[in-house]
Amino acid sequence: MTGPGVAGPDAHERARPSQGRAPGGGGTGWAIRGTGAHLPRECVRSDDLSRALGLDPSWIEQRTGILRRYVAAPGEAASDLAAAAADRALRAAGLDAADIGLLVVGTSTPDVIAPSTACRVQAVLGAGRAAAFDISAACSGFVFGLQTAIGWLATQRGSAPYALVVGVEVYSRFLNRADRATAALFGDGAAAVVVGPAPAEYGIGPVTLGSDGSGVDDVLIPAGGSRLPASADTLAGLGHTIHMDGRAVRDFIAAVFPRLVGEATEAAGVKPADLALVVPHQPNPKLVAALAGSAGLEPGQLAIVGHDVGNIGAASIPYALDRAVRTHRIEAGDLVLLAGFGAGLTWGHALVTWPPP
Template sequence: MTAPDTHPPARADDGGAARDGGRGWAIRGTGAHLPRDVAHSADLSRSLGLEPDWIERRTGIRRRHVAAPGEAASDLAAAAARRALEAAGLDAADLGLIVLGTSTPDVIAPSTACRVQTMLGARRAAAFDISAACTGFVFGLQTAIGWLATQRGAPPYALVIGVEVYSRFLNPADRATAALFGDGAAAAVVGPAPPGHGIGPITLGSDGSGADDVLIPAGGSRLPANAETLAALGHTIHMDGRAVRDFITAIFPRLVAEATEAAGVKPADLALVVPHQPNPRLVAALAPDAGLDPAQLAIVGDEVGNIGAASIPYALDRAVRTHRIGPGDLVLLAGFGAGLTWGHTLITWPPP
């Protein structure tokens, strides 16, 4: 796979810098939800014919949550959304927009966001999905801020959700994927920011030459479902582990460098870095290359595995609820995933 900066990426750099009469935008509340059932790495290792500590030693993942039969992405997303609204002190009627990032929607169409809208009773909100894989939450923030900055007469709050039910799309015999992925959802409410606080510019990028590095090859218009695709397990996640590792190793330090240089700060000035963490042990090991102390990272993948678009908002919600973030703190969100996609934004955390 070529390095992620070999080809000029598609970019968007006006995120939080967008203004509505001088207004900025901030995260006003967060929430998360995990399914009840838990799959421990020791048990999963044994099922793969491996030593009980094999998965944890290589990835740092100790467990992941698994959706119950009949439990879909919209169910997890709505539960996380309710907690985010409660944290923000808002009702569903206060929302003007719901944007949902996922690679595992309830159905191909219509959007899972529309199902969440009716589950919440958010009748005033426009609702749609974003397909940017594990960077979906960062892409969703950009979309929400752009929408908020240009709407007239709509409620000035947007709900950004990341959710995955990867367990429906795993080959249990494939150690490269079965060891990593879990189910979960997390959400954030975006609304007006107090002066001097809020979401900074959001930078997004893509490199479609790596689109086949992680994918579910069948079920779309290129390979519609049929007996052959089912027999070939084409509806499960396929991943080139080496290419993905190389991508992560290159992109994470680069995102930290880009964000801090653009803001005129040093990596040491960041109170918290919230990265996507498909392999939490690998991401933590990259901290020195990014000029960071490992203690600056919000690592939660050991508890939930790779939950895709929910990874960053889940880690962010955990940091908020454990008081790792305070007013005025600089918080970096650094996402990367299939597509290939990546994105970052630096937040000056607002007061309650």
């Protein structure tokens, strides 16, 4: 990658000591070896959705920057989207499902409460050697899953040395179509990465995760769990749809994104300008893009793709990362920061030194 914000050799050297390494320090790290994404076929344009909400056709685009989002077909579930994205990531990595030892799915919209969506994805892929489970960390789920994969790879013996980390959401099943605050933002989609061995100078890390349960009610689907199981009352009260305190969420994003960039670069001994690319969660792409300056970044350093898909939750970061890979925005040796934040409240960041093909 060329132009402003490209990390130089000294910055890469400073970042290396904290990266994920294979056991024994034998000159091997853990890196992203392939990416893939999948969207449903049906596209809903923001101008059409604005009209359906009784608003000016430009209302959603002006406030969020979102032009379109995609909606799963009837009968299409999270595992279907996740399996398609995972298959593309495997092909990009030149691997078969049998090479995978771990399959982690980050989602807030699983096929069913139990068992895990990951087990369904495992069955579809034929990844019979993989341990499979879900992570529930809302829109931070991909970063949480990435840390889980690194830890698992570093401690396993005799297992397939690759992990699949998937983010997927089917939010369209959980929207109140009359609530402009949520209907305007959310879409469906999936994306995945394969994590595996790489030369020691390339890798993932440092990774930092965090949570603040005092904000648990800022964004939630209140009904359907053990506290408010499904009933006629919860259905009538739209308890199975997303409820969001828009002001609280905006304040959280405005505070947490610059903090994540600052913490990640300080921990690695680099500056924000040394980052070749920053891949943030983008629930409102216009808002996140506007925070570049307060994070010490130039606008061109951000991988903003939410205008094309809306908020796809745990899939947002890997989807934007896959788009960056396929449009050649990342080159070997580039420092790439992944920054996630979401309901819970949860957050996490991961610094990646991008490996060669």
